[in-house]
Amino acid sequence: MNLWPAPFAAQPLNATVTIPGSKSLSNRYLILAALGSMPVRLIGLLRSRDTDLMMKALESLGVRCEVDTDVETTVTVIPPSHGRFHGNVDLFCGLAGTVMRFVPGLALFADGPVHFDGDEQAYARPMKPVLDGLEQLGATVEYHGEIGKLPFTITPPATLPRNPAQVSIDSSGSSQFISGLLLIGSRLPGGLILRHTGEKTPSLPHIRMTVADVVAAGGTIDANEAARTWTVESRSLQLPDTVTVEPDLSNAAPFLGAALIAGGVVRVPHWPETTTQPGGLLPGYLEQMGATVSFPVIDGIRYCEVASDGTVHGLGTFDLTAAGEIAPSLAAILVFADAPTDMVGIGHLRGHETNRLEALVNEISRVGGEAEELPDGLRIEPVPVGALHGAVMETYADHRMATFAAMLGLRIPDVQIIDVATTRKTLPDFVGMWSGMLA
Known part of the structure; x- marks a missing residue:
C-alpha cells in the first residue's frame, strides 16, 4: 500500500503558492x-x-x-x-x-x-x-x-x-x-x-x-x-492565435483553505479580476467562514490573500450549486467549524470520479468527525478538535478526495493518505507544492 504521511502544521502558515492553469x-x-x-x-x-x-x-x-x-x-x-x-x-x-x-x-x-x-x-x-x-x-x-x-x-x-x-x-x-x-x-x-x-x-x-x-x-x-x-448559430470557430490560460481557481481551494485550518496567511498570484471559473466564488465563501480576504497588487501581479487565526464559522444551510467542485475542500475546512453546515445543491457529486458525498462521509467519520449525506448534499456537525484522530485515508482514485485528506492532516496528527499520486489528474506536483507551503 502506497501511503503518504500528510504534513501537520505545527505553526501558522505564511506562504505564496503558484497554481497551474485551469x-x-x-x-x-x-x-x-x-x-x-x-x-x-x-x-x-x-x-x-x-x-x-x-x-x-x-x-x-x-x-x-x-x-x-x-x-x-x-x-x-x-x-x-x-x-x-x-x-x-x-x-x-x-x-x-x-x-x-x-x-x-x-x-x-x-x-x-x-x-x-x-x-x-x-x-x-x-x-x-x-x-x-x-x-x-x-x-x-x-x-x-x-x-x-x-x-x-x-x-x-x-x-x-x-x-x-x-x-x-x-x-x-x-x-x-x-x-x-x-x-x-x-x-x-x-x-x-x-x-x-x-x-x-x-x-x-x-x-x-x-x-x-x-x-x-x-x-x-x-x-x-x-x-x-441554448441556441447556437452555425459559425466557423477560431480562437485567437495566442491564448493564455488562467490559474485553476478550484485547485487554489486546498491551499487558500489551509489558512483557515492552520491559521496564518496564504497567497495565490495571478488571481483574475473577472473570471468564468466557479472557483472565482471561493474568496467569498472563505470570508463567510471567518477569513480575511484581500487582493493586493505587487509588481503588477494581482494576488488573492487569505488570512485567518484558525477560527472557522459554520455556514448553516449553504447552497453550493454554483461551485460543487470545491465542496471537498470546503468540507475539510468545515470539519473544524464552530457550528453545523448543510451544503446543498451538490447531489450531482455522486456521479463524479467517485460518489464524493459518500466518500466525504466515510472519510470524515474515519477521523472521528460527524457527517451524513442529505438528498441533495452533505451535513457536517462539529466535534471538539481533541476528538479527531489520525487514520489511513482513502482517496478513491479521486484527486479532490486526496487534497481533502491533506487538508485534514494540517490539524489532525498522523493522517496517512493512500495513493496521493491521484492528484496528478490536475496538480502534477501537489506533494511538492503542499510541502513547500508548510516549509
Whole structure:
C-alpha cells in the first residue's frame, strides 16, 4: 500500500503558492482549437493526466499538439486539414470527465467510427445524456458494456442536420453534458437548439464558461437560462492565435483553505479580476467562514490573500450549486467549524470520479468527525478538535478526495493518505507544492 504521511502544521502558515492553469479552461481551449482552421498557441496550459489524455485523444483524431521544447505549458494546436477528424481510431479517456464528455461530439465530424474506452472506474460515470444528444443529431452509438456508460463506439451520420438541430437531454447529472454539445453546436450546418429537461441545472457557471469560450472563438450562443435552452448559430470557430490560460481557481481551494485550518496567511498570484471559473466564488465563501480576504497588487501581479487565526464559522444551510467542485475542500475546512453546515445543491457529486458525498462521509467519520449525506448534499456537525484522530485515508482514485485528506492532516496528527499520486489528474506536483507551503 502506497501511503503518504500528510504534513501537520505545527505553526501558522505564511506562504505564496503558484497554481497551474485551469483544467476546465485548458480542455475547453484544446477542443475549440481543434475545431478551428488555424494553429492556436496555448500559454500556461495545465499539464496533468487529464490534459495529456485530452491531447492524446485529439492526436488520435488527427490534431497535432506540439509542446514547446523549452516551456512544456506552451502547446500549439494544429487542426487537421479540411476540418475532418480521423475515424476508425481508439480513444482512451482515463477517468477524465472532460475527455469522455467533450470529445464524443468531435466524432460527428470524423470520417469513420470512433471507439471510446477508459479506466475501469470510469465505467461507473454517467454518459448517456450527451450520447443521447449525439444520437438525436444522427450518430449511432454502440455500447460495449452497460448502456449509457463507457466503453462505446460512435459512428458519425452520413449527413448532418441542415436545419437547426433540436436536441433535448436531461443534464441533471453533470453540466458537462450540456457543455459537450455547446462546444460542437457551431459546427453543425444549421446550428443547434439545446434544451435541458431537468428541473435544476448543475454547475451553471461551468456552462457559462463554455458559452464565453465559444463566443471568444467567434461563435454565437443565445442562453435562456430561465427556460434552460441554448441556441447556437452555425459559425466557423477560431480562437485567437495566442491564448493564455488562467490559474485553476478550484485547485487554489486546498491551499487558500489551509489558512483557515492552520491559521496564518496564504497567497495565490495571478488571481483574475473577472473570471468564468466557479472557483472565482471561493474568496467569498472563505470570508463567510471567518477569513480575511484581500487582493493586493505587487509588481503588477494581482494576488488573492487569505488570512485567518484558525477560527472557522459554520455556514448553516449553504447552497453550493454554483461551485460543487470545491465542496471537498470546503468540507475539510468545515470539519473544524464552530457550528453545523448543510451544503446543498451538490447531489450531482455522486456521479463524479467517485460518489464524493459518500466518500466525504466515510472519510470524515474515519477521523472521528460527524457527517451524513442529505438528498441533495452533505451535513457536517462539529466535534471538539481533541476528538479527531489520525487514520489511513482513502482517496478513491479521486484527486479532490486526496487534497481533502491533506487538508485534514494540517490539524489532525498522523493522517496517512493512500495513493496521493491521484492528484496528478490536475496538480502534477501537489506533494511538492503542499510541502513547500508548510516549509
